[in-house]
Amino acid sequence: MNDRRVMETAPTFVRDDAVAPWGSRAAESKGRRWHEPSAPTRTDFQRDRDRIVHCSAFRRLVYKTQVFLNHEGDLFRTRLTHSLEVAQLGRSMAHSLGLNEDLVEAIALAHDLGHTPFGHAGQDALDGCMKPYGGFEHNLQSLRVVDKLEQRYPEWDGLNLCFETREGILKRCPLSLAQEWERDEPNGVGRRFVAGEQPSLEAQLTNLADEIAYNAHDIDDGVRSGLLTLDMLREVPLFERFREQTLADHPAVANHPRRLLAEIIRRMLSEQVYDVIRATRQQLATHAPDSADMARRMPPLVCFSEDMKRESATLKRFLFRALYRHPQVMATTDTAKTVIVELFDFYSRNPNELPGDPAQKANPMRALADYIAGMTDRYALREHHRLTGRRVFLD
Incomplete structure (x- = not known):
């Protein structure tokens, strides 16, 4: 079968069925600046x-x-x-x-x-x-x-x-x-x-994912560089909470700093992800947008909880002072x-x-x-x- 025949008979894979009413559906996109036929x-x-x-x-x-x-x-x-x-x-x-x-x-x-x-x-x-x-x-x-x-x-x-x-x-x-x-x-x-107005909920979510990612990997890179230490990071409540949990669950990892750090960061990432999901679901239930455009006309809906927002801000202040402004x-x-x-x-x-x-x-x-x-x-x-x-x- 030649390539043209494959393209003519290939099914169209549409994933919009999994998108909630407040999400952006590709089939309802506002389009491109220059029109192009959709891909099959x-x-x-x-x-x-x-x-x-x-x-x-x-x-x-x-x-x-x-x-x-x-x-x-x-x-x-x-x-x-x-x-x-x-x-x-x-x-x-x-x-x-x-x-x-x-x-x-x-x-x-x-x-x-x-x-x-x-x-x-x-x-x-x-x-x-x-x-x-x-x-x-x-x-x-x-x-x-x-x-x-x-x-x-x-x-x-x-x-x-x-x-x-x-x-x-x-x-x-x-x-x-x-x-x-x-x-x-x-x-x-x-x-x-x-x-x-606000951008789409997908754009709002990507902004938070960006923040979560760079906070976590800057800790990892900072420790790898030697400019940060695990002891220095203990002043950050978000980090210290998961350090204590990790050591309680895996005492032997205290002798393996790289494993310890990796597990702390993994738990930090997971908790921040779950926090965004919980807080955003609450916002969606409260505001009940019935379309992507309606969500744009509302306050930002994708968010941290207030507690996580404070902890994230504390972490960012620490990184700014101890890493980004390190001599x-x-x-x-x-x-x-x-x-x-x-x-x-x-x-x-x-x-x-x-x-x-x-x-x-x-x-x-x-x-x-x-x-x-x-x-x-x-x-x-x-x-x-x-x-x-x-x-x-x-x-």
Whole structure:
């Protein structure tokens, strides 16, 4: 049987039957910016996920920093592994809440596509460079990647993703920019910021999955790096509670710090996931949305309980003070910022060094920011060395 015959006779696999009334159904999507016929064997949200996985920006995430720079070790999280963890947590919770797992996965895999090299340090540096030209924010850049910068199709720029996926990627947006987008794309991704509405429940869930994932893996990476210790973490109530439980259930694991830490983190993750499911179910029962659009017009419904929200905030404050602001991390990120600033300065003075001709583009400074934001850690370091002759990190 030839390929054409297979496509003509293949059944359509529609997973919307498992989605609750308040969830987003692929068959009811608000569509793509450019019309395409639906695929015979995938829903539109599954198709979005597949397009994201195959795009070049997704592949580059493997060499983009989370907290520890790429050259600092092979076992630390990267933007790619973080995105996979967010997708796993998100799908687990979505299944229990009657939400669309495929949409959650697509948003999770795309949410960091716009991140610069060197994590938040790189974003801060590039934002500073771009202040006279509109600034830089990785969340807006992620949408720009899937809307404009990926060039894989003959008739349009970007990946032509569904409205619901694009809406979920756009976590925040200045009102002035949202109003501008609403004029260009009425009832598009900028509308909810203008109307004061919420994103889909799938987008809300992915945001929480992101928070749960990075809190847990930053503990793991922080201990692996030696900057955090199990004793230091005992001041965090969420951590200490599960440390005591683990030792009570498995006393011998006290002699195996890696096993102990892994079990504590596993229990922390599980409890936070179950807490979101319980708290969100309560919100759904209270507000009773009967459609995805009705849920958008309500307060945020996907949430932690108040107790877990406080514990999560305490954990984040600890990580900020003990890890993100650790002198060793700060020294590294300060150097990384210098790399970004010097790259920006060089390219802005020597645009001929950029691929193509940015001077011919409508906004050459934005094109410059696109180029730097798309770099991986190691490519940025190689380019910096090539252009300045200096090696800022030892290989």
